[in-house]
Amino acid sequence: MNTKYRSFGLLLLLFSLISCSNTITSAPDVTFNTLTGQKIALKDLLGKPVIVTFWATDCPACIEEIPDLIDLYTQYHASGLEIIAVAMSYDPPNHVIDMTKIRQLPYNVALDLTSEHAQAFGGVMFTPSTFLIAPDGSVVKKQIGLFDRKKMKTTIQSLLKG
Numbered sequence: 358m359n360t361k362y363r364s365f366g367l368l369l370l371l372f373s374l375i376s377c378s379n380t381i382t383s384a385p386d387v388t389f390n391t392l393t394g395q396k397i398a399l400k401d402l403l404g405k406p407v408i409v410t411f412w413a414t415d416c417p418a419c420i421e422e423i424p425d426l427i428d429l430y431t432q433y434h435a436s437g438l439e440i441i442a443v444a445m446s447y448d449p450p451n452h453v454i455d456m457t458k459i460r461q462l463p464y465n466v467a468l469d470l471t472s473e474h475a476q477a478f479g480g481v482m483f484t485p486s487t488f489l490i491a492p493d494g495s496v497v498k499k500q501i502g503l504f505d506r507k508k509m510k511t512t513i514q515s516l517l518k519g
Contacts, residue, residue, distance in 0.1 A: 380499055384409075384490045385477035389441055389467035392454060397441065397465060403494055405437040406516040408509075410487040411475060413445045414452040418503050419485045423460050425506045429513065430464045436517050437492075440464035445484060446472040491516055 384407070388398040399407070410426065412419035430440050442462065444453040446469050457466050467474070475481040478488060489498035489512060498504075498512060 381479045381488075381496055383496060384488075384494045387474055387477045389443065389465070389474065391441075391465045391467050392457060393465075395465070397467070399490075400494075402439050402490075404492050405439055406433075406492055406513055407490040408438070408440045408487060409443060409478065409490065410440070410485055411443050411445060411469075411478070411481045413448045413484045414456045415448070416484040420456075422485055422487075422503055423462070425504070425509075427460075427463060428506075429509065432510075433513055433517065434464075438513060438517070442466045443469050443474050445475065445481075446470055489513070489516075492519070 384399050386398075386400055388396050390396055399409075408426070408429065410422070412422075414420075426440055426442070429438065434440075442464060444450075444466065448468075450468055450470075453466065453468060456462075469475055478486070483501050485500075485502065485504075487498075487500045487504050488496050489509065491497045497516070498509070
């Protein structure tokens with residue numbers, strides 16, 4: 358393997374480990390402003406499982422994950438699951454709006470224009486970064502990169518039964 362690529366891989370691993378060290382254990386007290394103008398306070402969602410995913414329209418893995426998020430929302434929203442997709446501060450709002458329409462996202466999409474939400478979730482730097490919050494407000498799963506759909510479904514099902 359080329360030394361340049363090996364060094365890049367080690368650097369990426371180091372950044373991932375650093376970002377994981379900022380792991381939060383409970384949902385922060387934040388209020389999201391959705392593209393539709395709705396204000397959603399995370400504390401108002403206590404009692405429900407919530408997925409908060411940080412994404413960007415220029416992130417291939419984020420786009421790849423959209424069908425899984427739509428599937429989770431479609432399958433579990435009626436039982437209480439909420440999903441909030443938070444666009445990173447560098448993502449132009451018009452791109453986020455267009456992607457939301459093109460992909461027909463059924464769940465809430467919010468902008469994080471000042472990185473306030475990314476900071477509140479431990480300094481999110483990489484996309485996608487997905488947090489699964491239990492009904493009691495504890496963060497039970499944090500995933501940087503694509504999440505495992507089967508594991509996520511199993512965890513959501515257990516949270517909905519609890």
